[in-house]
Amino acid sequence: MTDEYERLGSRDRVLLAAMKMIGENPGAKLSVRGVAARAGVSTGSLRYHFPTQRELQDEVLTRLYDVVVSEGRINDRTVSARDRLVDCLRQVLAPAGVGTRAREASRVLYEQFILSEPTEQVRQAYFALEQEGRRRVEYWLTVLTNEGAIPAGDTSRRVNFLLTILNGLALERALPAEEGILRSENETLYMAVDAVMSDGVG
Template sequence: MVEQEPGASSRDRILQAAMTMFGEDPGARLSVRAVAARAGVSTGSLRYHFPTQRALQDTVLAGIYDVITPGDRIHDRSAPARDRLIDCLRQVLALAGLGDQARAAWGEVFTAYIQPEPTEENRAAYLAIDREAQRRVEYWLTVLGNEGALPEGDNSRRARFLVTVLNGLSIARALPSEESILTTETETLQTAVDCVLNSRC
């Protein structure tokens, strides 16, 4: 069982247990039984707060992202929208690490989601991670749209494009390269953000 803060609600205990489990093993499936046991609550209590495994996973991933990347720059209007969006996307890439760290991270993704026979459980776990990345990027685009820095359009489609670019760049961080990763990454992010801000994609 996870060390709990005194007076923590059952919902808080569930989230703390799930975040701890995810921190120990990013490939963790966060099954209802395992999380409930770790939090010291009944499965009924967990289902009351999180009716589906997806709801639990989405909430946990949002919380982890908030802890890992606090205070993104998207609201800092003293900087151009292009620079702010690139900085936010760089925060996501920073989570992937470089070299050995990036290889280890992609090895975990391969082991958890690609190598094993697909199951509904590992599919749901991966899709929760993917939805959180999409949600974050859509949020940033919505902020820029509300400022008038982004033309009206389908932010969901734009976010999917940017997440795909981030996925490719994070894989590139794990692979050998003849060029400077920083240079190629910067050029790629600038091209992708310009495409989005000018509604060419």
């Protein structure tokens, strides 16, 4: 076991091991034995902290999104609602990088979720990732709706719209592109946010 794990309590060891496994393979099944072995804890200890695999998976995905996307940004009223929402969406795209890193991320997703007929395990892994992403975007829109920055409307349609934009931009990052890809991406994000905020969607 590395020093990285030795400094942590058993619950945090389990979470770190599981996050690394998901980071290496988004479609990985978080088996009790596999995670416990990687974390250097007993299966009983893992089950004490996370009685079901679903509880472990949900906690891991929440933590991963917390690392990638700061919840606090959407609440910073010193910045315009428009800029806050674009910043939050931009944070979702940032970890994939551009070019080689984005191609690798797209390759992993393609191999895990598209290449072959998905098993039930793969479906559950994908739905868990998708649900956590959806929950985050829905939270941002709810905050801005409560502030009056977005008109009341069909939040679900707006979430679908923004997630579709993010998926397209993530794929675009992996394709051969001009040097101005991030500028073009920024313009697209602002157009999408403007559509949501002007009630063009929902």
